[in-house]
Amino acid sequence: MKLEIVIDGRPRTLDLDEATPADAREVEPGVYSILIGERSYEVKIEPGEDCYYAAVNGRRYAVQVRDPRRLARARGALQAAGRQKVASPMPGKVVRVLVAEGAEVSAGQGLVVIEAMKMQNEIRSPKAGRVVALRVSEGAAVTGGETLAEVE
Amino acid sequence: MKLEIVIDGRPRTLDLDEATPADAREVEPGVYSILIGERSYEVKIEPGEDCYYAAVNGRRYAVQVRDPRRLARARGALQAAGRQKVASPMPGKVVRVLVAEGAEVSAGQGLVVIEAMKMQNEIRSPKAGRVVALRVSEGAAVTGGETLAEVE
Amino acid sequence: MPFRKILIANRGEIAVRVIRACREMDIPSVAVYSEVDRTALHVRMADEAVAIGPAPAFQSYLSIERILDAARTSGAEAIHPGYGFLSENAELARACEEARLAFIGPSAASMVLMGSKTAARRAMIAAGVPVVPGADGAVAGADEARGEAGRIGYPVLVKAAAGGGGKGMRVVEREADLLAALREAASEAERAFGDPSLYIEKYLVTPRHVEIQVLGDRHGRVIHLGERECSLQRRHQKVVEECPSPLVAAHPEMRREMGETAVRVARAAGYYNAGTVEFLVDRDRRFYFLEMNTRLQVEHPVTELVTGVDLVKEQIRIAAGEPLSLTQDQIDWRGAAIECRVYAEDPDNNFFPSPGKILTLDRPAGPGVRVDSGAYPGWTVPLEYDPLIAKLAVWAPTRPEAIARLERALGEYHITGIKTNLSFFRSILVSAEFREGRLDTGFIDRWMSRQAAAADGDPEQEHAAALAAALYALRSRPANGAAPPARSRWRSEGRSSLLR
């Protein structure tokens, strides 16, 4: 099986069948003991938002994994992203809405402030554009992943 | 539901419906946080051979749990125990057989020596009687729970 | 036994820390818990547990009435407030006095004095303690603020007169920004402490933050246990602390000088129990009184590891009226300790909080490693409280060895289900500045702006990372994902255990 992966931003193909002979064991959930020749690597995986983080010897790699069938779908999703949803990265409470619907925003401009775990967290626009939808108001409780606004 | 239990050798009935109101949660596998009134007990369960060990505040209780339906069966099993099987408590290797088939043995007399984890472990007769069957010979590998001998 | 029963008015790792001390002193402990904390570790570990209300802290952990009710119903003789929540609330100390409960902390009067930055500042000036140049008291309005700031000279720091922890604090570089800063800080202070009063002081550019641990008994004796270096801060919150301070280690006379000053501060406040005197240290090693924290600090373990003194047990004995068990001469400092504050937050996404269920939890162990934690596998980190879930502290004979040990321990620490800042520490530790002990409060900000993905020369290690991520992705894939390949050059046993 061939997988297309992106590791720390660099695309690679990982051929599981042709790969360097490796002895890989999942010793605990998300923890892999991998022997390549005599080198021993313990790799600990944490799933991230859109990639996996693989920690090994204190180095942390961001790895995106796609197989050919999924890739087509993923590309489709990317192309549809002219209008971009801004989601809350965690559950919390909207303590401030910093922009009005229709406003022009720059990339990185704050849109909404969410309070969670006693911290006020400013959620910013991923791109320059216009706020075409604002889905929350001050005082509202939001869940992780809930759409806060859409920027086009 | 009523359960008959034996706790540290003392029989009791535990009525789960009529019991002192308690708030019991399994917080980790085999670990229970139990609040009775305001007393907080953390009970850690280890399954033993024929009972559960319940450790709480450094005190360890041996608890046998039976419900009425199972009790009948359990009693039946006990009555059939005139002829008693002696099982190996762990996997290992038979390094010595100390008695011959047909021999009279006293309670606690060594029958077989099993080597496991670099230790030689003498398996003893649970009762006085006669060795009516000897199922292993020196050098044999045995699994945990395997019958070594029968004493009647 | 100093007390027949102690109630811990807190949650999380610090409640667990205090319960452990009680257990070791053979004193029954009473936990309190809000509705979302029924299965929290402090509830599991305590001898008793009392429900005190719903999740929002002001209805539970911040409710003096409910805490006192819980103490009464459980028959506790003393209350340990931990840090945060009500720990610096003089009302609780006063209410304990009235209810004839021992408060495991200083007197209400000391707390009131030190709780007001302006009053504390005046008292310290009177006691001859050096303070940062600044206004004499809270500033009454925008005009007065402008006048004071001009007199002190920019940059200035606008700070909430009540409270701490970086809330209600703004650096102002020039007069044009002053008004906006005052408005924001006052509103934040109002929300956080119920008091919008502000004051203004000189902003020291990249000072070090060095603090002194003191212990005083109720018989007038005060000693210090040396310093902690807490210069590594993000958003004015400490993230890495150590003892000794590398600066003090290089200039040993500083420990005596700062220690004696801290004892003078404590005496001036009529202080007893454990407390911490915070100083800012400028580039010429001049130190200025910043504030006194009238409670146990988050970072107390580094002092414990180096001095061998158990601060929580000392607190309990002091509150019971026992004299200090140690004299100043008996305090000695051995080796070096460093602590990391492990937060449920996402270092790869603006350090946003990351509450949720912990799936697996591997903790580091072995020589010189101490973990204080309220977390366990299967526990859900609640949304409602501080994201601090654990503290990792290490001890070693020297600072370089402690750094190496911390790196080793961080490599062994692994939490899944939520995100944590564990990877963040690792990347700080390897920086030359950190290794050389060149620390100041601007360290983390500079470090974050400099941070770029370090190229790594080990393609085999990268291959291992890619392989593990791929296997994990395949394993996690729903049932309609790809079937395992028919042939493989990997050893079959490994493969089958992975792809089943």
Next chain:
Amino acid sequence: MPFRKILIANRGEIAVRVIRACREMDIPSVAVYSEVDRTALHVRMADEAVAIGPAPAFQSYLSIERILDAARTSGAEAIHPGYGFLSENAELARACEEARLAFIGPSAASMVLMGSKTAARRAMIAAGVPVVPGADGAVAGADEARGEAGRIGYPVLVKAAAGGGGKGMRVVEREADLLAALREAASEAERAFGDPSLYIEKYLVTPRHVEIQVLGDRHGRVIHLGERECSLQRRHQKVVEECPSPLVAAHPEMRREMGETAVRVARAAGYYNAGTVEFLVDRDRRFYFLEMNTRLQVEHPVTELVTGVDLVKEQIRIAAGEPLSLTQDQIDWRGAAIECRVYAEDPDNNFFPSPGKILTLDRPAGPGVRVDSGAYPGWTVPLEYDPLIAKLAVWAPTRPEAIARLERALGEYHITGIKTNLSFFRSILVSAEFREGRLDTGFIDRWMSRQAAAADGDPEQEHAAALAAALYALRSRPANGAAPPARSRWRSEGRSSLLR
């Protein structure tokens, strides 16, 4: 960096311990493993791992040839033998010398001298070190044995001239039992050490076992790091060890006297690296040289906790030819440490071994707790090796506090899937004899014969235990078990999470 790469010729917790030291010293480590140890923790943690053969130790961990091959192929510069396996095998030390590999231990000559109890005894007598009255050498036959035993006076101890660890050892109370004891001991010694030679010495009734840790460099300097009390033994195997010895704590001059004697022993053996001189101490506090262990001891952590010295790192530096980093004057002892050896064995069933898969593993944490372990959840403890799976050690300022801390830590330690002796320690710690430090090598046997189920006066606690066991039993029941009751007075949330 003393070495460019170190191979660890061991497994389990001690291999993990050495790998951690290597990691902290930035020295790449090479693990070796037998077929059943592919997923053992030491393989996971090392930088490299080399398969060295099938499960039986004599084909893998005891094979000098395979160990040396692994060192050659991996390019290791040094070999750390741990304890057990080849650690006291002079052949390995010699083979390392020939292969120009550093052996992290003493010279082969020191090992040969100390490996023979009879030769060591003669050398110690010559050096003026007190020894237990006994035969001058191995006894040649039954007649000579009878003669020697008669001369020394019963009870006598028959011991294997080679080896240790309680194997090939018999106490003989009277002449009539001598012949049988000789036969058994010789056969056991033959099996364990490949050498049936025996010797005979006076059996001290219930002595204390106190040992001294020494460190010597390759430049002729030798220091001692004080004593460890190891009197608590079962089947001649230590189970609980501590530093300081309560006896020495009460008679401080003993540390200096025994320490100086131990240094004399080491010098007489031309000893370098870490070693331990074991003494028996009789009721009049006279001490007798017993033997010298020419390797790191299982119980080394208690010395590390009290002295702050990292023995494994010292071993590595010494093996690289570095001079000792510490002088005798610089060694100081702070507080008290106690260690428990956690075995996979069943304390409720004759301490039979209990190999198998670990399902869950909760380790104690917090102040003063150190766990050294090769275990993790999901790991299968193999049948083939020693049942020691972890060591729990605690440190506190005083012995009573250390005992309280150990009790607390034992309460937090929980392993399921296999049986362990954790509950056994707890019941020892509460005994008055232990608390008062009245320890001797007969302690455990007396304690086990006295042991009876203590009646406990807390019916509510018993109820909690019963309830938890019942819920566990219901949960574990196969699907055809009883259905959950329709109504319940328990809080519904708790119930539903339990009975689903």
